Amino acid sequence: MEPIAVLGGPYGNHLALRAALLDAVARGAERIYCLGDLGGFGPRPGAMIPLLEEFGVVTVAGNYDRSLAERSPDCGCGYTHPADNAFARIAYAFTDARTSDPDRAWLGRLPSELRFTRGGRRYLLCHGSPRRTNEFLFDSACSDAFLARLARESGADQVLCTHTGLHWEREVPGGARFVNVGAVGRPANDGRPLAWYVWLAADRHEAEFISVPYDAEAMAREMETEGLPPEFAETIRTGWWTTCLEILPAKERARGRW
Secondary structure, eight states: OOOEEEEOOOTTOHHHHHHHHHHHHHHTOSEEEEOSOOSSSSSOGGGHHHHHHHTTOEEOOOHHHHHHHTTOSSOOOOOOSHHHHHHHHHHHHHHHHTOOHHHHHHHHTOOSEEEEEETTEEEEEESSOSSOTTOOOOGGGOOHHHHHHHHHHHTOSEEEEOSSSOOEEEEOTTSOEEEEOOOSSSOOSSSOOEEEEEEEOTTOSSOEEEEEEOOHHHHHHHHHHTTOOHHHHHHHHHSOOOSSOTTSOHHHHHTSOO
């Protein structure tokens, strides 16, 4: 099997994305995949596509990417709480204003999923879940039976997704494995200002969650210079989420600072 790297949620954080891509190349990744949401939250949405092309990354469309391509009025993130949606509107308006027509066309050509066979297992790469781009698959909120049904209905043995921003992995009855790769452009709400991605070694289907340091302080200063909310910069500096917290299930929220 070829060693592969999979990441999600670059979110306009070009420093974190480049650091993760360089790390994956140094490890010997024969292919790198991105599971979408190139913009939002970070200050450089226009830098994402050139970076992905530079490293030959195969990319799936996230809800952000679809919304930008279709010129939708919002990000289609799937939030339900007014506080989450208020910050989501700010991030989307910022990204939308900085997305060129050629970039919208590029995003519009992205597939909603990728499928391939690796080591005899059927892989499915998607953004939110096999059934919906903006579905949140949080570890504590997904029963084994639910995940097994998702895998069975989607015809996959190995499902890799993102959207929640929090990484986790689980094998469910029947042998299917779910891997949420987290977000490379936003910390994992654990007090560490790091970029995260998934490494799948040549002899393994189990995921290794890789943390990569980058110049988070420089990124926070860029966010401030661009006029993004101070809460966004605080998250980058501290590694603790300060926004979009209401969507978190109780167990995931209890692991954070707020």
